[in-house]
Amino acid sequence: MSYPSHYKYTDQHEWVSVEGDIATVGITHHAQDALGDIVHVELPAVGKTIAKGKSACEVESVKAVSDVYAPISGTVTEVNGALDGNESVINSDPHGGGWLFKLRLSNPGELAGLLDATAYTAIA
Numbered sequence: 815m816s817y818p819s820h821y822k823y824t825d826q827h828e829w830v831s832v833e834g835d836i837a838t839v840g841i842t843h844h845a846q847d848a849l850g851d852i853v854h855v856e857l858p859a860v861g862k863t864i865a866k867g868k869s870a871c872e873v874e875s876v877k878a879v880s881d882v883y884a885p886i887s888g889t890v891t892e893v894n895g896a897l898d899g900n901e902s903v904i905n906s907d908p909h910g911g912g913w914l915f916k917l918r919l920s921n922p923g924e925l926a927g928l929l930d931a932t933a934y935t936a937i938a
Contacts, residue, residue: 815843815844815935815938817829817842817843817909817931817934817935817938818831818909818931819930819931821909821931822885822925822928822929822930823842823885823928823929823930823931823933823934824883824885824928824929825929825937826883826885827841827842827844827845827848827938828840828841828842828845828882828883828885829841829842829885829909830885830886830925830928831913832919832925835918835919835922836891836916836917836918836919837885837886837888837916837917837919838913838915838916839870839882839884839885839913839914839915839916839917840904840908840909840912840913840914841873841882841904841908841912841914842908842909842934842938843908843909844938845880845908846904846905846908846912849873849875849877849878849880850875850876850877851875851876851902851905852873852874852875852901852902852904852905853874853875853876853901854873854874854901855871855872855873855874855897855901855904855914856871856872856873856874857871857893857894857897857914857915858870858871858890858893858915859890860890860891860892860893861889861890862889862890863887863888863889863890863920864884864887864888864889864890864917865884865887866884866885866886866887866921866924867883867884868883868884869881869882869883869884870882870883870884870890870914870915871914871915873904873914882914884917885924885928886917886919886921886922886924886925886928887917887919887920887921887924888917888918888919888920888921889917889918889920890915890916890917891916891917891918892915892916893914893915893916894912894913894914894915896911897912897914
């Protein structure tokens with residue numbers, strides 16, 4: 815699997831794409847593959863402040879319910895409404911249309927602690 819080189823990754827299998835002070839967050843193909851088909855997503859509320867490493871939302875698959883952890887700290891500015899009733903987008907396009915939520919960064923320095931695509935590929 816090839817992971818987008820302009821994304822940052824966590825060892826918990828979340829990805830982050832940053833434009834300005836807004837970060838888009840999703841789960842990696844590796845996470846989606848390990849979970850199996852995603853059938854439901856509990857997205858965070860817009861306006862919620864989430865600290866790095868804390869549970870941000872949940873994804874439910876045919877195998878389990880799993881927390882998605884905030885890879886960086888920030889305030890939720892948007893959730894992917896396209897997933898409502900169409901969670902299968904995460905299964906087919908986890909690094910694109912299957913994004914989960916967007917955060918306004920509260921501590922951009924936290925990005926330095928995330929993995930690049932090469933480092934993530936080594937652990938995935």
